[in-house]
Amino acid sequence: MSQFLRACRREPVEHTPIWVMRQAGRYQPQYRELRKKLSFIEMVSQPEIAAQVTLSPIEQFGMDGAILFADILLILEPLGVGFEFTKNDGPRIAEPIRSAAAIDAIAERIDAQESLGYVMETIKLVRRELSEETALIGFAGAPFTLASYMIEGGGSKDYLQAKKLMFSDKGAWDVLMTKVTDATIDYLRAQVSAGVQALQVFDSWVGALSPDDYRTYIQPHMRRLFTGVKADLEADIPMIHFGTGGPMLYPLMREAGGDVIGIDWRVDLRDTWEALGDVGIMGNLDPGSLLTPPDTLRQRAQQVLDKAAGRNGHIFNLGHGIFPTADPDQVKVLVDYVHEASAR
Numbered sequence: 328m329s330q331f332l333r334a335c336r337r338e339p340v341e342h343t344p345i346w347v348m349r350q351a352g353r354y355q356p357q358y359r360e361l362r363k364k365l366s367f368i369e370m371v372s373q374p375e376i377a378a379q380v381t382l383s384p385i386e387q388f389g390m391d392g393a394i395l396f397a398d399i400l401l402i403l404e405p406l407g408v409g410f411e412f413t414k415n416d417g418p419r420i421a422e423p424i425r426s427a428a429a430i431d432a433i434a435e436r437i438d439a440q441e442s443l444g445y446v447m448e449t450i451k452l453v454r455r456e457l458s459e460e461t462a463l464i465g466f467a468g469a470p471f472t473l474a475s476y477m478i479e480g481g482g483s484k485d486y487l488q489a490k491k492l493m494f495s496d497k498g499a500w501d502v503l504m505t506k507v508t509d510a511t512i513d514y515l516r517a518q519v520s521a522g523v524q525a526l527q528v529f530d531s532w533v534g535a536l537s538p539d540d541y542r543t544y545i546q547p548h549m550r551r552l553f554t555g556v557k558a559d560l561e562a563d564i565p566m567i568h569f570g571t572g573g574p575m576l577y578p579l580m581r582e583a584g585g586d587v588i589g590i591d592w593r594v595d596l597r598d599t600w601e602a603l604g605d606v607g608i609m610g611n612l613d614p615g616s617l618l619t620p621p622d623t624l625r626q627r628a629q630q631v632l633d634k635a636a637g638r639n640g641h642i643f644n645l646g647h648g649i650f651p652t653a654d655p656d657q658v659k660v661l662v663d664y665v666h667e668a669s670a671r
């Protein structure tokens with residue numbers, strides 16, 4: 328079994344496994360070359376291309392996990408919510424969901440095997456190429472993060488429209504979250520059938536909420552998501568529950584589910600792990616560390632390793648995604664250092 332999967336199960340490892348959120352992307356010259364010819368959506372929807380992009384950071388840097396090249400927003404299409412990736416401002420929802428009628432019009436159920444079949448095809452192609460030493464990670468957006476995209480119509484700093492709906496009409500909010508949760512369960516289970524070996528749920532925007540609001544409006548759906556994905560699966564598939572910007576929420580996220588909690592750099596890894604107890608931890612190097620000279624980068628990586636103190640269940644990662652201006656040579660420095668310095 329790969330070091331990555333061992334760490335997810337909190338078993339002893341030969342070295343701390345590492346991968347990097349957004350490890351396939353614009354910081355890689357070969358990615359930018361492909362992007363000159365194809366749009367992002369064309370890249371994800373052509374399985375041969377998506378598989379090649381998924382594998383490229385593994386071939387170049389030797390991470391312990393490969394993350395499927397796709398996007399959290401792909402599920403909006405089978406849900407019936409039209410969107411596009413614009414050139415400069417990221418994703419845009421054509422008609423943001425702002426009324427009960429718009430929520431009613433969203434699909435009750437999706438058939439991910441069919442409507443997102445190209446993702447399943449990519450998974451099969453990647454699995455054929457990956458050695459047993461590298462785990463393939465599937466993923467989805469968490470219902471809150473997806474719902475807020477649908478409501479805001481794109482990225483947001485304050486999530487005011489999403490909060491307006493959530494706080495003023497809990498009935499409509501729950502209908503929306505239930506639909507998104509059901510679709511996400513179906514999508515993640517389809518990814519498992521196609522061959523992913525671990526799953527990450529990205530609740531990237533959840534840090535906008537208070538603990539009480541998380542408990543009331545989000546946590547019941549997240550619990551159902553984790554139990555729904557795992558129900559009667561043949562093999563136990565580890566799930567990583569990632570959230571950012573809301574340190575007070577980690578205990579509540581842990582209660583909701585996940586074998587590994589993914590934390591950002593704003594929290595102390597050791598204190599957070601102690602507070603969360605028996606669960607794996609993924610993180611949590613500040614992505615800005617990649618901009619420092621190699622020796623400083625190594626020192627900063629060592630500080631993260633020191634906080635984890637060789638405990639079983641640590642997966643090394645950045646605290647959030649790598650940025651497009653990162654230097655690929657620094658990614659190599661980081662991966663090599665974590666492997667060498669953590670060798671048991």
Ligand code: CP3
Pocket residue numbers: 347348349350351352353362367394395396397398399400412416417418466482529531647648
């Ligand atoms: O390497 C990987 O991590 C695998 C693929 C992946 C992408 N998006 C590819 C992508 C993953 C796991 C995601 C997740 C994702 N997508 C999240 C959650 C992760 C996080 O950072 O918190 C979110 C919020 C999105 C939504 C999204 N997709 C945005 C906001 C954008 C535009 C902003 C940006 O970074 O360009 C995208 C587009 C996107 N998704 C790109 C990539 C490589 C850039 C596309 C391009 O222009 O080439």
